[in-house]
Amino acid sequence: MLPNLYSALSKYGSKEAENYLTESLVFLLSTLLQKAPSQGLWLLNNITGPLPLHRLSRPAKVSLTTQVTVERGRPDIEVAESTDTLVYVEIKHDSELGENQLEYYYSKLEESDRPNRRLVFLSRSKASAVRTSLGHNQFFHICWYDVFDWLNDFHGADPIVDYLVANFQEFLQEKKMSVRKVTWEFEQGIATLVDFTTMLEVAIREAVPTLPVKKTAGWSWRGFYLDGSIFCGIRYDKPMILALQNNFGTNPTASEALDLVKTHFLALPKDEQLELLVGFLAAAAPKVPKGDSGAIPPIEESAA
8 A cells, every 4th residue: 555645745845834734735735626626616616605796716716825925823734716806814823823923914915906815714623713802704713624525525536636635634733724524423333342342352262262452452453462462443534344463463474363343243142252262263273373572562552
């Protein structure tokens, strides 16, 4: 799998994360305007919001410029179309608004002779605008999760566009700039995860009763360590795969897996579920001997 383009390059701008995020968005928008003009305009119009006179409509006439100096400030993005439209977009990453920052940019826009103008504030959440005295009708506030959701509609326009959009969405997730709705399954899901872990422990003690067992859980996994270094459990990015791996599951030299989808695990009665786990562990454990003595568990490992 190819590495994420934006994530791979972000390390070179780690000290200026906000500027890098801005440049990444402008790069994506510029590419869209060239490769998929209608979609690029649609996204850009969503970002700029309801302009006073008319929407942006001519991709070839649209210019996107970053860090434009306006005397005492630098709006992150300047969007212009011909001589009648001017939009300033101020972006926040992990910093707060400067004192009167939006007010100043609004005043500079008001001085412009372009009739179609707008101030846009793009941040992680709506709470980021508490430090401005501007009224809601004086600027357009959007959040990064809005941008993420709008990009969900971009599929099949162009292979390059699809690749860049998917990468940018992954990048926003890594930067904690997007959220997904927490649904009513949350409570039951937690209870089900605990039930599965309990059943797995019962199966381990039945299948390999002589091996010492220790609970383990972290940000990305939940399960057990057997015999001091063999990981048995699931990882949250692949919750339907039960893994049995040596070296704490870190760079294993031996690995066995049970696919809970292919075995129709969730459709089975609880007694058959338990027997399936016992059978898998009894057969797989001899194939996964302890690994290197120098192996260490993941840093975020914690007892659970």
